[in-house]
Amino acid sequence: MIIIRKRNPEEPLPMELLLLADPxxxxxxxxxxxxxxxxxxxxDGPPIGxxxxLPTRPATLELVNVAVAEERQGQGLGKRLVLHAVERARELGAATLEVGTGNSSIGQLALYQRCGFRIAGVDRDFFVRHYDEPIVENGIPCVDMIRLSMDLPRSDAGAGTSGPR
Structure with a gap:
C-alpha cells in the first residue's frame, strides 16, 4: 500500500531521491x-518518492522538488505526489501554488499541466546562473526555468452544498 507522510525532522533527508530532481x-x-x-x-519500506x-511569499507556496525512484517511475507516483502537494497547499491556506522546471524537462512540463498548473513565465538563464555544471535532458540544454502556477480556490467555497458521503 502506497503511503505519503511528512518527513520526521530527525529523519535524514532522502538526498539520493531529491537529487534525481535537482542535481x-x-x-x-x-x-x-x-x-x-x-x-x-x-x-513501511524506504522512501521511493x-x-x-516551500513558503515563498504571503499566501504562496512553491513545490520545489518532486522525485520518484528511477525504478518506480512511469507508475503514476509523481502525479500522486503533485496532487498531494496541491491538497497540502490548500490545507495550509495558500492562494497560489507555484512550481518551476527546466525548459528541457518535457515529462515534468506535461505532468504539471495535467495536474492543473499553467505556464506563468520564464526565468531566463536560471540554470546557467545557479548551477556550476551544464545540465542536459532529452538532448536539450537546460538553461531556462519554466514557471507554472495554480490558483487554489478556498476548499470551503462550496461548504454546505453537499451532504456526507
Whole structure:
C-alpha cells in the first residue's frame, strides 16, 4: 500500500531521491530544511518518492522538488505526489501554488499541466546562473526555468452544498 507522510525532522533527508530532481545537493539541503518534505513509500519500506513544499511569499507556496525512484517511475507516483502537494497547499491556506522546471524537462512540463498548473513565465538563464555544471535532458540544454502556477480556490467555497458521503 502506497503511503505519503511528512518527513520526521530527525529523519535524514532522502538526498539520493531529491537529487534525481535537482542535481545540486547544496540547493536541495537549503530548501528542504526551510520547507516541508513529504515522503512516499510502499508500506513501511524506504522512501521511493518525495516532494518539498516551500513558503515563498504571503499566501504562496512553491513545490520545489518532486522525485520518484528511477525504478518506480512511469507508475503514476509523481502525479500522486503533485496532487498531494496541491491538497497540502490548500490545507495550509495558500492562494497560489507555484512550481518551476527546466525548459528541457518535457515529462515534468506535461505532468504539471495535467495536474492543473499553467505556464506563468520564464526565468531566463536560471540554470546557467545557479548551477556550476551544464545540465542536459532529452538532448536539450537546460538553461531556462519554466514557471507554472495554480490558483487554489478556498476548499470551503462550496461548504454546505453537499451532504456526507
Amino acid at each position: 545540486s545537493a547544496e540547493m536541495v539541503a537549503s530548501y528542504a530544511e526551510r520547507g516541508e518534505c513529504w515522503l512516499l513509500a510502499d508500506g 518525495a516532494y518539498v513544499l
